[in-house]
Structure formats: C-alpha cells, structure tokens
Amino acid sequence: MVMVNEVEAHLPVVLVLAGHDPTGGAGLVADAEAVAACGGWALTIPTALTVQNCRNVTEVMAVDPDAIRRTSDALGEFEIAAIKVGLIADMASLDAVTDVIRRRPGVPVVVDPVLRAGGGSELSTAELVDAFRDRLLPLVDILTPNRYELAHLCRDALEDDTHRAVELMRQGCQALLVTGTDDPTGRVPADRVEHTLHAPDISRQWSWPRLEGRFHGSGCTLASSLAARLAAGESLVTACEQAQAFTWQALAHGWQPGRDQSLPRRLWRLPAVIESATQTLRN
Amino acid sequence: MVMVNEVEAHLPVVLVLAGHDPTGGAGLVADAEAVAACGGWALTIPTALTVQNCRNVTEVMAVDPDAIRRTSDALGEFEIAAIKVGLIADMASLDAVTDVIRRRPGVPVVVDPVLRAGGGSELSTAELVDAFRDRLLPLVDILTPNRYELAHLCRDALEDDTHRAVELMRQGCQALLVTGTDDPTGRVPADRVEHTLHAPDISRQWSWPRLEGRFHGSGCTLASSLAARLAAGESLVTACEQAQAFTWQALAHGWQPGRDQSLPRRLWRLPAVIESATQTLRN
Numbered sequence A, B: 001m002v003m004v005n006e007v008e009a010h011l012p013v014v015l016v017l018a019g020h021d022p023t024g025g026a027g028l029v030a031d032a033e034a035v036a037a038c039g040g041w042a043l044t045i046p047t048a049l050t051v052q053n054c055r056n057v058t059e060v061m062a063v064d065p066d067a068i069r070r071t072s073d074a075l076g077e078f079e080i081a082a083i084k085v086g087l088i089a090d091m092a093s094l095d096a097v098t099d100v101i102r103r104r105p106g107v108p109v110v111v112d113p114v115l116r117a118g119g120g121s122e123l124s125t126a127e128l129v130d131a132f133r134d135r136l137l138p139l140v141d142i143l144t145p146n147r148y149e150l151a152h153l154c155r156d157a158l159e160d161d162t163h164r165a166v167e168l169m170r171q172g173c174q175a176l177l178v179t180g181t182d183d184p185t186g187r188v189p190a191d192r193v194e195h196t197l198h199a200p201d202i203s204r205q206w207s208w209p210r211l212e213g214r215f216h217g218s219g220c221t222l223a224s225s226l227a228a229r230l231a232a233g234e235s236l237v238t239a240c241e242q243a244q245a246f247t248w249q250a251l252a253h254g255w256q257p258g259r260d261q262s263l264p265r266r267l268w269r270l271p272a273v274i275e276s277a278t279q280t281l282r283n
Helices: A027-037 A065-073 A091-102 A126-139 A147-153 A161-170 A218-231 A236-252 A277-281 B027-037 B065-073 B091-102 B126-139 B147-153 B161-170 B218-231 B236-252 B277-281
Strands: A013-020 A041-052 A057-062 A080-085 A109-111 A176-179 A192-199 A202-209 B013-020 B041-052 B057-062 B080-085 B109-111 B176-179 B192-199 B202-209
Touching (some): A027 A041, A027 A218, A027 B027, A041 A065, A041 A091, A041 B041, A065 A091, A065 B057, A080 A218, A109 A218, A147 A161, A147 A176, A161 A176, A202 A236, A218 A236, B013 B027, B013 B091, B027 B218, B027 B236, B041 B065, B041 B091, B080 B218, B091 B126, B109 B218, B126 B147, B147 B176, B161 B176, B161 B192, B176 B218, B192 B236, B202 B236, B218 B236
Parallel strands (some): A013 A080, A080 A109, B013 B041, B013 B080
Antiparallel strands (some): A041 A057, A192 A202, B176 B192, B192 B202
C-alpha cells in the first residue's frame, strides 16, 4: 500500500450557500474554486439554479428550501470553520439559509448580498431586501456589498457610505467590506478602485489599480476567499486585505470566452500540465 | 488601466453534465476542479441535486430536463472542446442529456456511468440502464466504467471484461477505459490496481500502486481529467494515461474529514497561501 499523504491534512472547511452559475465565472463552482485556491475545502449547498451566460442571467430557479436544510444536516461529519452566503432567490430560501446558519453558532458568516446580475437583471425584490435586512443581517459577521448594494440595503435615504454602513451595523451586521469598483466616488482617481472596511473600531481603506474590462464573478471571488481566510484563522483586517489581493490577481489573469464579460481565473498559479507523474509512477 | 494577462488566454472548455455533490468530493464541483487542474475551463449543468456525505447518498433530486436544455442553449458563446457526463437520475434527464450532446456534433464525449454510490446506494434502475445503453451509448467516445458498472451495462451474461467491452462497442460506444480498483481480477497483485483501455485497434493496460483507504470521487476525477486532456487535443492513449496519473496523485493527496471515505485533493499542487500579492500591489 502507498500513503503519499502520511501527515493527515486537515483543511479549513467553508460551507457555501449560493446559486449555481453554469459558466463557472460566479456562483458555487466559483466559490469552491476560490476557497480551494486559498487553502480551504468548500461544501456547497445550492440555493438556486440559474440559466445564464457572460452577458446576463435569464432564469433563477429556487431550490426546495427543505432540501437546503436536509443537505446541511447530512454534512455533520465536517467541522465547519466559516459560512459564505451568496444568491438567495426567494423568501423560503432566505428562511432555510438562516436556519442553516443558526444551527452553527459561533461560526463566522460572510454574506455577499447579490441583488443584481452583472448584465443588469434584478435578482431580488423589495420584500426580499426587507426580509434580508431583518432576518439575515443580524447573523452576519461581514457583509461584502458593492456601493449599489449598500445603498439599496439601507432603509433610509443616506448619501454617505459610512452612514450607510453604520445603519447596517445598527441592524446587527458586525462589519462591512464595501467595494467601490461598480460606482467610484468622486475622490478616487479613474485608474484606481477603493474598497473600505467598516467595523465598530476599525475603518480601513485599500486602493488598487483599476483593471480593464468587465468581470463576471468578482463579488463571489472576494466573499469566498475572505471566508476561506477567516476559516484559516486570519484576523478580519488581514483576511480582507488578502481576499482583495487574491481577487485582483484572479481578475487580472481572467479570460474572455466571447465578447462579453471576462471570467476570473482563480487558479492562475496552478501549473496546467501533469508532466512528470506518469514517469514516476509507471512500473 | 492594468492588463496583466496581455496575451489573451484561450482555455479548452469542457461541458460537464453531472449531479451536484455538496461534499465537493464528487459531482460537478469535483468535475470543475479536475478540469481546471488539467488546464481547462468547465461549464457545469446540474442533472440532479443530491443529499449526501462521505458515507452514502441519501437523496437524488433530478433537475427539470427542460432547464437542462435551456441552460445548454444559453452557453452558445463558448466553444466547447469536450463533453463529460456523470450521474443521470431518470429517463427524462437522459433524454435531455442526449439532446444536449446531439446539438454539438463532433465534440468528444466522455461518459462515467454512475450506477451506484460509494456507500452502496443504487443510483439507477434496470429501465434506465437499458435506455442508457440504447440511447446514450451510441453517442459516447469513451466510457469509464469500473468492473461492476461494466458487468451491469452488458445485456448478456459475459464473464470476461474484453468480451463485455466488445459488446458495448458493438452498441456504438467508441472506446472504454475500464478501472479495476473496485473489483480486482485474480491476476493482479493485491498491492496494485490495473486499468484497461479497449478501443477497436487498441488494447492497453496500466498498473498503479494500490492506495490505502476508500475514496469519494475517484470516478468523477478520472472522467473529468480525461475530458480536459481530450479537450486540449491529446490523443486517446496519452489522455487516458495522464488522467490516471492525475487521479492517482489527487487520491494520494486526499484527506479524510471524518471516519468514512477520503476526498481527493485535485489541487494538491496549488500553493495555498497568497503571500506576496499584497506587497506587490499596494501603493
């Protein structure tokens, strides 16, 4: 018998609750890839299936909420070190997702509030946004909205991002990492993007070179890599910084299959060819 | 603006039609990982959702067959270089899968005939096996059964693997890579496993050191890495050899989350930590 892996690996496990995107640019396949690339192992529970391509989302089919619960219950043998939540398609899925989170108290929860597809399709409703704020937000350790999502999640018409973040923290969310790619503020130079961490005793900004093109899956990549870093035990600030660096690199190495959005390559550092394994192993 | 990836990458695309496994050991997430690890890009269309863990599969929920067709139709911007088929849960899914394949003539088709879960649950029926043989087999370029699956796919009670393979080739399947891990023949030493390629003018055997333990997702890993190698333009024999070497390494680097089956680590060669990206990029 051969045991190459004699020291038993234990990987930090991230439970992903998210939609499935057949392109692999975003959704649970992208989440699993980001988690793996950051040294973790992803369990994935689909909350919805979708029909989409690199232009837009044309259909969202919510998964049976009881199947979401049963799938989670079956995974008891895994020690879960972080939870990442993506697309929630309807009220029943929202309830199932909050049930799954409540059954794992103390596990850090990263939520990417997916409200709109890259191509512009609305993926949420006013009723669902209200329920998201009332029921899910109090369970969130860190929310990763872009500026559009931040504005839409606030009940009051606040103009300033910091005030908006403070309002969402009052609703029970522990921290926010607000990305500024989608809607740069006037102060940021056109060739930079700025992301901001808001937490009760922390306010921290990062500035990155703006990348050319439009990307499909940048939000999923950021939130999942952040969850993986938290699962590995990193501090919030370090995990936020590392997740941004990882996402920037995955986008910079992206590829464009057609004429629309580019897809991130989260495994850009992986040598693509299995050159030598055969020679080593053949008798 | 920054463009790191100045030479536009074009990745060989594999269309995966398979079940979803929440553990990530097998199913479409595992398939996507194997394809990526072998230098390709996976599009994934779920044929079924499942409830399972590292012991067994407890539920299989077939996806709406028309959603399978519409999902495939939406992906027209991708140039597909190979198709990989895994779990097919019922007759309607089988029809949807054959429709998807027929709309892409000339693309190599790798099919892993998933008949039984690692924990022993039957995932197919006699009626479905008959339909698989009659409708799907004539579309298959290479089938990757284990010895149990090979025996169950044959209509006649043949004793010999070569005769069984020849019968399935008569049904229209172009070639078979038969794995011998599950049920070693008497001639193979206990510390080895032997896999055999059967094709009209080729018969080729490989012998590998047997690995300790039981694995969840070895069949998916083999079939998907084979599809990725064919998508990259490799010959059948080389692709079969490289896929076996890749799968052996992924299993050898596997990890065991609980007391049951181990999970393959298909990204074992990926450096886990993003050490330097931040220093390079911060201003």
